[in-house]
Amino acid sequence: MSADQTRAVRRALALLVLLAAWETLSRIGWLDPFYVPPPSRVGGVVFDLVATGDLWPHLGATALAAFAGLLVGLVLGIGLGFAAALSPLVADLLEPVMILLNAIPRVILAPLFVIWLGIGLASKLALATILVTVLIFFAVYNGIKEVDRRLVERIQTLGGGQTVLAREVYIPSVTAWVMGNFKVAVGFAFTGAVVGEFVASSRGLGYLLQFAQSTYNAALTIALILIIMTFVLVLFAVAERLERRLLAWRYL
Amino acid sequence: MLRVRGLTVGYGGEPVLDGIDLDLESGHFASLIGPSGSGKTSILRVVTNLLQPEHGAIELDVNTREIGFLFQDDALLPWRTVRQNVTLGLRIRGAASGDADTQAEHWLTRLGLEGFGDRYPGQLSGGQRKRVAIAQVLALRPKLLLMDEPFASLDAIVRTRITQELLDWVEREHLTVLLVTHDLEEAIGVSDEVHVLSHGPRATIRARHSIDIPRPRNVLQVRRHPDFGPLLQTLWDELADEPPEKGTAT
Numbered sequence: 001m002s003a004d005q006t007r008a009v010r011r012a013l014a015l016l017v018l019l020a021a022w023e024t025l026s027r028i029g030w031l032d033p034f035y036v037p038p039p040s041r042v043g044g045v046v047f048d049l050v051a052t053g054d055l056w057p058h059l060g061a062t063a064l065a066a067f068a069g070l071l072v073g074l075v076l077g078i079g080l081g082f083a084a085a086l087s088p089l090v091a092d093l094l095e096p097v098m099i100l101l102n103a104i105p106r107v108i109l110a111p112l113f114v115i116w117l118g119i120g121l122a123s124k125l126a127l128a129t130i131l132v133t134v135l136i137f138f139a140v141y142n143g144i145k146e147v148d149r150r151l152v153e154r155i156q157t158l159g160g161g162q163t164v165l166a167r168e169v170y171i172p173s174v175t176a177w178v179m180g181n182f183k184v185a186v187g188f189a190f191t192g193a194v195v196g197e198f199v200a201s202s203r204g205l206g207y208l209l210q211f212a213q214s215t216y217n218a219a220l221t222i223a224l225i226l227i228i229m230t231f232v233l234v235l236f237a238v239a240e241r242l243e244r245r246l247l248a249w250r251y252l
Numbered sequence: 253m254l255r256v257r258g259l260t261v262g263y264g265g266e267p268v269l270d271g272i273d274l275d276l277e278s279g280h281f282a283s284l285i286g287p288s289g290s291g292k293t294s295i296l297r298v299v300t301n302l303l304q305p306e307h308g309a310i311e312l313d314v315n316t317r318e319i320g321f322l323f324q325d326d327a328l329l330p331w332r333t334v335r336q337n338v339t340l341g342l343r344i345r346g347a348a349s350g351d352a353d354t355q356a357e358h359w360l361t362r363l364g365l366e367g368f369g370d371r372y373p374g375q376l377s378g379g380q381r382k383r384v385a386i387a388q389v390l391a392l393r394p395k396l397l398l399m400d401e402p403f404a405s406l407d408a409i410v411r412t413r414i415t416q417e418l419l420d421w422v423e424r425e426h427l428t429v430l431l432v433t434h435d436l437e438e439a440i441g442v443s444d445e446v447h448v449l450s451h452g453p454r455a456t457i458r459a460r461h462s463i464d465i466p467r468p469r470n471v472l473q474v475r476r477h478p479d480f481g482p483l484l485q486t487l488w489d490e491l492a493d494e495p496p497e498k499g500t501a502t
Contacts, residue, residue: 148327150323151327153302153327154323154327154328155340155344156300156302157300157302157319157321158340158341158388159316159317159341159344160340160344164344168340169329172329176331247331249330249331249332249372249374250330250374252374252375
């Protein structure tokens, strides 16, 4: 058995022991099932959500807001980052705003977006977008400012102009920086969507969470947390594969 | 081939270089030596338009596209394969993709990197990366080759081997070369003339020495030539004469 397999078996065993202990403690009454329902009950809730199909409209709504926010945030972050890095005027205007947005917990904007944009998709998309935009803006802006000058001069001495510099140095560098932050951006987009739904909405995993909390349904709350964690982990795996594909030269 | 006239270079404060005059004849191999901070690299950067001088002029008998610049660092694009790095300059100058690839293979083979075309720079050793950088520059068939301590980071054996390969090529093609180096033995071993810069700021060329050791040269055996030892002593004395470093390093 390889070291990786040994590690995986150990982790699986540790998880099983933890679940078994949790189940036992809950069943013998040492843990109050009202607050800490046993894993079997949480598993049952997950099964019901999936089997009845109740989960899918909510998961779909959250995924739509998260993916749309991720896409718009990437486009805005890259565009504004490039503009600020290449134009001192744009940098002067944008940098203080972005620093301010970066300094605050941006989820506090959620109520404002609900007031402005309503409880539909737009307010969730806006929150996910702003979370991603600020992250990607700084990745691109700082990345371009700190681009390896030796590579720039290499291109210049080979006779390359701005177009060649963009194609050979800036765009590959920006791709590396963006992909380096991509997994965090996926997490941020999901955070924005779920928090937006939690504040005010009529569907989505955040809405379900809010419902579970207001009805003191701990089993549903834990089940939803597990579903969100699983979904984000799947997205992380996809993001990692994409990163390894786009930045193949880094993983050789 | 290259005439530098009254070159003064500064970085906002006191000039690093002050009134440098330098002539490099076609087919000659010249070295620039001097203490750290004396502005050796700045001269090369002005010749390649990477740096604007405060005063002075650069006169060239070749087009700037016929100048090859070998940097101290290999400065290869990490996201491009070896072949793509070697063909970069050719593609910038409009070579067709097929022709550029053929030339890249030719140069990689010449430099002992046959079969390495699909690898990335991160998969190569320091010496191999340096060979790729050399291939990238020589593939452009420069008439004037500028080198800024190109082999400083390599170990002695690799350094000697690559220096010899490059020297063989320069002698065979009668390239004009201006080399910046800290290594006095290297300067004497490969050059036809050595220019000694004084300490910066306001560095000037304080001495010029012709080296009449016949070519072709072997970088190891050249040290046994009767002129080598005395010239090394002279250069050493000239540099040891310089006051301790206190200025800007460039």
